[in-house]
Amino acid sequence: MGKKIKSEHHKQIHNLIFQEDDITWQSLIYELAREGKIDPWDVDISVLAKEYIGIVKELRELNFRLSGKVILAAAILLKLKSDRLGMDQIMSALNPVEELETPEDELMLEQEKHFTKAKLRPRVPGVRKRKVTADELIEALKLALDVDDRRKRRLAEIAAARPAPPEKPKKKIDIFSKIEDVWNRLKAFINKTTAKSVEFTQIVPSNAKKDIIWTFVPLLHLANENKIELKQDDAFGKILVVVKEKDLHSKLKRE
Amino acid sequence: MEDIKAKIEAILFCLPQGISTRALAQKLDLGSAGKVKAAINSLQKEYEQRNAGLVIVEEAGFWKFKVPDEFLNLIKEAAEPEFEKAVLETLAYIAYRRGSRQCDVVRVRSNKAYNHIKELREKGFLTAEKSGLSKFLRPTKKFYEYFKLKPGQKLKLPDEVN
Numbered sequence: 124m125g126k127k128i129k130s131e132h133h134k135q136i137h138n139l140i141f142q143e144d145d146i147t148w149q150s151l152i153y154e155l156a157r158e159g160k161i162d163p164w165d166v167d168i169s170v171l172a173k174e175y176i177g178i179v180k181e182l183r184e185l186n187f188r189l190s191g192k193v194i195l196a197a198a199i200l201l202k203l204k205s206d207r208l209g210m211d212q213i214m215s216a217l218n219p220v221e222e223l224e225t226p227e228d229e230l231m232l233e234q235e236k237h238f239t240k241a242k243l244r245p246r247v248p249g250v251r252k253r254k255v256t257a258d259e260l261i262e263a264l265k266l267a268l269d270v271d272d273r274r275k276r277r278l279a280e281i282a283a284a285r286p287a288p289p290e291k292p293k294k295k296i297d298i299f300s301k302i303e304d305v306w307n308r309l310k311a312f313i314n315k316t317t318a319k320s321v322e323f324t325q326i327v328p329s330n331a332k333k334d335i336i337w338t339f340v341p342l343l344h345l346a347n348e349n350k351i352e353l354k355q356d357d358a359f360g361k362i363l364v365v366v367k368e369k370d371l372h373s374k375l376k377r378e
Numbered sequence: 379m380e381d382i383k384a385k386i387e388a389i390l391f392c393l394p395q396g397i398s399t400r401a402l403a404q405k406l407d408l409g410s411a412g413k414v415k416a417a418i419n420s421l422q423k424e425y426e427q428r429n430a431g432l433v434i435v436e437e438a439g440f441w442k443f444k445v446p447d448e449f450l451n452l453i454k455e456a457a458e459p460e461f462e463k464a465v466l467e468t469l470a471y472i473a474y475r476r477g478s479r480q481c482d483v484v485r486v487r488s489n490k491a492y493n494h495i496k497e498l499r500e501k502g503f504l505t506a507e508k509s510g511l512s513k514f515l516r517p518t519k520k521f522y523e524y525f526k527l528k529p530g531q532k533l534k535l536p537d538e539v540n
Contacts, residue, residue, distance in 0.1 A: 253456075257526060261534070
């Protein structure tokens with residue numbers, strides 16, 4: 124009795140798997156062929172896998188029940204696609220299992236593995252490559268020898284595209300001669316008037332901005348050298364230039 | 379024997395990279411590699427006798443189908459060359475100098491030349507001997523045979539050829 128129930132139970136599961144699926148992996152592929160997304164007489168595994176996964180994702184979003192067989196079919200298609208793309212070779216290159224003596228040994232081992240274990244193998248031959256001719260080798264040589272020239276040209280272009288560094292402004296005015304000139308002017312004025320101080324406006328040659336600047340800047344240098352003292356009682360008021368008596372008198376006596 | 383030959387033909391057609399005698403014997407459940415070799419030699423002769431558009435060759439222990447040299451120009455656009463352009467340039471540069479230090483090759487051909495040299499050595503077109511801190515690379519006999527050059531012959535520039 125128990126055996127009969129068990130057998131019925133198995134039958135139910137069998138029907139659920141093989142008959143009661145509304146969405147089967149075959150129906151998805153039929154649908155793709157019907158919509159013209161794949162040509163059943165010339166199946167491109169890459170396109171088929173892509174479209175198939177697209178539909179599986181769509182069904183998942185719509186919260187439809189997905190059969191395990193549909194998922195299995197998707198996995199098989201992706202495995203076929205990865206085999207066609209040579210992913211196994213890339214993965215083995217990235218994760219070498221063991222050091223083999225020569226590349227030939229490696230290829231032999233790989234072939235033996237494929238013939239004995241692998242079930243999913245592409246049914247069409249891989250891409251065949253042709254022999255390279257001597258003419259092509261000579262053309263390649265020309266390109267290889269041009270490479271240095273090309274690199275130099277490229278570096279020159281990069282250098283040309285870069286903006287030139289700004290030029291350092293040339294000194295047009297010699298500040299030392301200006302200081303000396305103002306100092307001489309000041310001495311001459313003091314000598315003539317015997318005054319201890321001079322107003323800034325009295326030693327400026329003219330009211331031009333240039334003259335004012337090139338009289339004031341040397342005076343600042345002279346003040347820094349402790350030869351003179353600059354006084355200004357009010358802001359924007361008159362500037363008095365006080366010549367340090369000791370220095371000037373000693374110099375004037377010598378002269 | 380005919381049955382074995384047909385099977386070998388089918389396998390060779392599906393494996394552009396070639397297959398060793400040992401792997402063939404294993405696949406065909408033949409204990410002796412001698413039987414496989416005899417079958418391949420017979421197949422090879424058949425292709426030669428009927429001047430077929432394909433020949434069976436053995437390269438570095440691997441049997442494979444190849445297009446005879448006289449048809450190379452015919453299939454130039456239909457099939458990709460065995461070497462990538464950059465790899466071929468590196469090989470040409472080394473052959474032009476009739477051997478060169480690896481560091482000099484890398485200086486001219488950039489760091490990618492390390493991979494090119496590795497590939498060329500694996501394919502048996504270059505040998506490397508230690509030279510100071512670097513390696514001295516030389517074109518092999520296989521290189522000269524492949525490009526139908528005399529051993530040690532200097533590769534000429536296009537201008538020199540014309």
